[in-house]
Amino acid sequence: MLRKRVTDPPSDHEDAVSAVGEVRGQVKRPRWTYWLKRGLLALCVIYIAVPFLLRVFPDIIKQLVYSNRIRVPFFVDLSQPADLGLNHTINMHLTSEEGVSLGVWHTVPESQWKEAQGKDFAWYQNSLGGGTPIVIYLHGNGGTRAASHRVGLANVLSAVGYHVLVLDYRGFGDSSGEPTEEGLTTDACYLYHWVKERSGNSPVVIWGHSIGTGVATNSAVKLMEQGVVVDGVILEGAFTNVRQEGAHHPFGWFYWKFPGFEYFFLDTMAENNIIFPSDENLKKMRSRLLILHAEDDHIVPIQMAQQLYQIAKKTQTSEQVKMVSFAGSLGYLHNGLYKDPQLPGIIKQFVQSL
Helix, strand or coil: CCCCCCCCCCCCHHHHHHHHHHHHHHCCHHHHHHHHHHHHHHHHHHHHHHHHHHHCHHHHHHHCCCCCCCCCCCCCCCHHHHCCCCCCCEEEEEECCEEEEEEEEEEECHHHHHHHCHHHCCHHHHHHCCCCCCCEEEECCCCCCHHHHHHHHHHHHHHHHCCCECCCCCCCCCCCCCCCHHHHHHHHHHHHHHHHHHHHCCCCCEEECCCCHHHHHHHHHHHHHHCCCCEEEEEEEECCHHHHHHHHHHHHHCCCCHHHCCCCCHHHHCCCCCCHHHHCCCCCCCEEEEEEECCCCCCHHHHHHHHHHHHHHHHCCCEEEEEEEEEECCCCCEEEEHHHHCCCHHHHHHHCCC
């Protein structure tokens, strides 16, 4: 005879355990959500803390503006420019003021590269007086004179037939000291005087890029106050002044809606003498001026360069001021103008007009 097996009904205890298990299953979350929440909270805290830290510790904003601690490219021996293809270049150190040693590269025209092999410091100095145009290049923030776009421009200018002197301001590269706006301007003026003492009748042009444009216009005005009018000034990727540039800089995009943005960021820079007022400087300058700017510059909007061009035109004749823009489709952004095949011709035409 078959007997039907009767299953005992679950006890009240079993029902309770099952119910608890179901509830626990509903509230249990993957472990990654825990860390995601903690990560987002940390980002929010950092985001809010940064403006207050900048206000309390203004040296932080100096590091952000100059970025001189970022010494890229890494593992480059600045005393050996030939390692970067500059085999007609000498490395030297000049003292702009007591306690400040500046690392400088002097590249001679490409036509002299064979003659330059094995030559000493004295030969390079004497070569400046040969009547060939000389360009003093003032680079932007971050990195050293060994950055690829800076080496690239030195090669372009050398190929055109010019001497090129590229310095690392105080605090940059292998130069001693700490950067300040006044200090960078002092370094540039010192190098200009050093070159002029050795250049004879050779024309000397100051070329500034990015923050170097602020150094270039500061220097041109300071030299005018000393009775010297620079032969020519070239501004590449130029901004009007640091206050306006700070409001448009990619870093500022994260904070431009932050309550008190001007107080925490822009006022802090001004109070620490980080101004670089190229817009005001151009009202005083009397040097021939060439402005170069890429339409797709992602660091400095081209509208700033156009504003500088209009200011300069009001204070000088149209023959003394020229602006050349480069189409955004070329993809030069902020650092790539040296790649343009038309650049050598543009520079030659400008220098020949001096």
